[in-house]
Amino acid sequence: MMRLKWLQVIFIALLSASAGFGAVSAQDALWNDVWVLAKSESNTGVVVRLSSTGVTQQINVPGGAFIPGAVNEQYVLSPDGRFLVIASQMEGAENTHPVMIADLQNGTTIQANIPPAAAYDLGGFDPAGTRFALSYVSYIPTPAPDTFPYNGGIAIIDASNGALLIDLPMSSNPITPDEFTPWAFVDEWRADGIRFIGSCFGCEPAFEGQWSIWNPDTNEFTAESGEYFSYFGTWLPATNELLMRAHRTNYPYDTEPAYFPRFNVVQYYADGVLPSSSELSGAPVVYFNPNDIDLSDGNGLFWINGGDEFIVTSQTDTTWIATSRFGGQRFVTVPADSSVLAGVNGGWVGTQPNSTGGTSIVSYTLSGGGYQPQVLADIVGSVSLLRAPALGENVAIPPIGFTVIAPPPPDEFNAIMLANAPQCEGASPSRLIIGQLGRVTPGEANRVRTAPSTNAEIVGAIPGGAIFTVLDGPVCSEGYAWWFVEYEGILGFTVEGSGTNYFVEPVTP
Structure with missing residues (x-):
């Protein structure tokens, strides 16, 4: 009953925010086909399809698709909007929950026939929308001495019945077959194949690089696709x-x-x-x-x-x-x-908190030289992008x-x-800049210590008027701003000043 009540609340909110629900045509809209998932804390959800004029479609996610207590959830939606795949992990452990496949057309949920692993990475659906790709990585219970304790691969799953169609071990792919790339990041599945890049697990992952391509239908590999990815960048397709x-x-x-x-x-x-x-x-x-x-x-x-x-x-x-x-x-x-x-x-689609404690889905459209907001729907719960x-x-x-x-x-x-610049409470306002030069003010030398403390060992001193290089800082300690500096081979921490009295000063270029 609680689930039905929550879905009814979402339905009313979406319906009230949409002008002409279910009857918006492509000719009427500046943009179409942004799909999002609205998910409640009680593990129920609605897939919402949006255009610039409002909500054009909403589909309840069938029961059992979301696992209570799951974290790091990933979602992928089939091109026709029929299948929603959910992968997730157990909280506080490097173990996964089963991969769930929700059939939004028939209102059923099944489990993919792939065993739980240490981690999954969901890729995309094939162009026909019947199969999807995911990579997995698992622990080796008793690894051989001096070997990497993980193995993994890329799996192809039938969305209609959850069957495992193809299992490509990463050790068998000809591009990165070594033991230190047991996992893969997977991306879009296009007509020529799946974009992927080999990665390790339990160490520094691949933050950026060039996609390789694997075509599951022909088992052909392309090492260099000429297409790239980066956590720090964004491409215009x-x-x-x-x-x-x-x-x-x-x-x-x-x-x-x-x-x-x-x-x-x-x-x-x-x-x-x-x-x-x-x-x-x-x-x-x-x-x-x-x-x-x-x-x-x-x-x-x-x-x-x-x-x-x-x-x-x-x-x-x-x-x-x-x-x-x-x-x-x-x-x-x-x-x-x-x-x-x-x-x-014309702009972008985003989210913002609303006055009822929920979330509003908002479009910002360029008009009159600025971006004007319009609320498309009010959601009870969180919102995740599925496709745009x-x-x-x-x-x-x-x-x-x-x-x-x-x-x-x-x-x-x-x-x-x-x-x-960061400022230390009770200390002189900092004026030094990392990577630039500083100078001890005329008069007494400034002590250089092994740590930012007046009790730390003195490793040297910088005479009055001498110039040094600022390497790092400030570290706030004992009411002083300490800088890590280098002077004629001496490395250590020195104090910038006390109160309004500066012991060192920046050297301007």
Whole structure:
């Protein structure tokens, strides 16, 4: 009864938000066929099909499709919208739940005939919509000495009955057959085959690279497809243009340590070829925001408005910036905790909290020089994108590039760095900049210690007036701002100052 009641609430909310429910034609809409999944905390769901004018279709997900307590859920929808596949993991363990296949047409749910593994990666459906691909990786219970303790492969599943049709062990593929790539990331399944890239498990995965192709029908492999993927970039399908977040030291950047250098710019690659590390510094920068110099955590990068613009989103800032390939930027104010689901013709589709504690699906459409929001539906629960139309079909070929943003001059660079520098409570406001030079103020020498503490061992001293290199910092300790520096081969921590009295100062270029 609770399930039926929740579905009724969703139905009413969607119906009230849709003008002409079920009767919207392609001619009436600016865009069509954005599919999303609305899922409640009680593990019930509705697949919703949207156009720019509202909800055009909704289908209840049959019972048993969602497993209570599941985390890291992945979804893939068949091209005709009939089958919804759900893969998930157990909370707090590197083990998976069974892969579930919901038949949205017949209202049934079955389990795929593939045993639980340590992890799955869902790929796409074949063009006919009858089979789907997923990769799996499992532990080897008793591995041989000095061997990698995992194995895995790519499985092809019949969506109608869950049967395992093909099981390709990663050790048998001719592209990455070594034991250190027991897993694979899988992507679209097109007419020529499945995009995949070999990856390890339990170590650093493949963050970017060139897709290989496996055709399950012919068992043919293509090592280099000329198509790329990156967690840090986004491609425009019709033109293959690439936008990529990057770290450039000639633009102000966040100095907080991170696994990857913190991204501070967006770079543009007209040919869509993923650059090598040595080429990253030479690409044109088309986005830099001095008020947000860390694009690493919580920032999104999306093609929007049919591919004529891109937008950089933020989880902490309610002003987003859209950049046009025809020049100029648009500043868009959004509610807190908003997100983008997909770019569409004329703008984008996203989510935002509503006044009832639920989630609104919203379209932002370019009108009168700015993006105007329209609520398409109000949802009880979470919203996940299942599929959206490819962008860029109306972009001119060759495409018009984006305006290049030059690095700021030294004075402006330093001002931005200082404005964004971390500050230590009770200490002098920090003025040093990582990667640049500092100087001990005239007078006494500054001690250099092994750790940021007045009790740490002294390894040397920097005389008054001497110049040193700032390597890292500041570390806040004992009411001081400590910087990790190098002076004539001496490495260690030195204090910036006390109160309003500075012991060191920046050396301006």
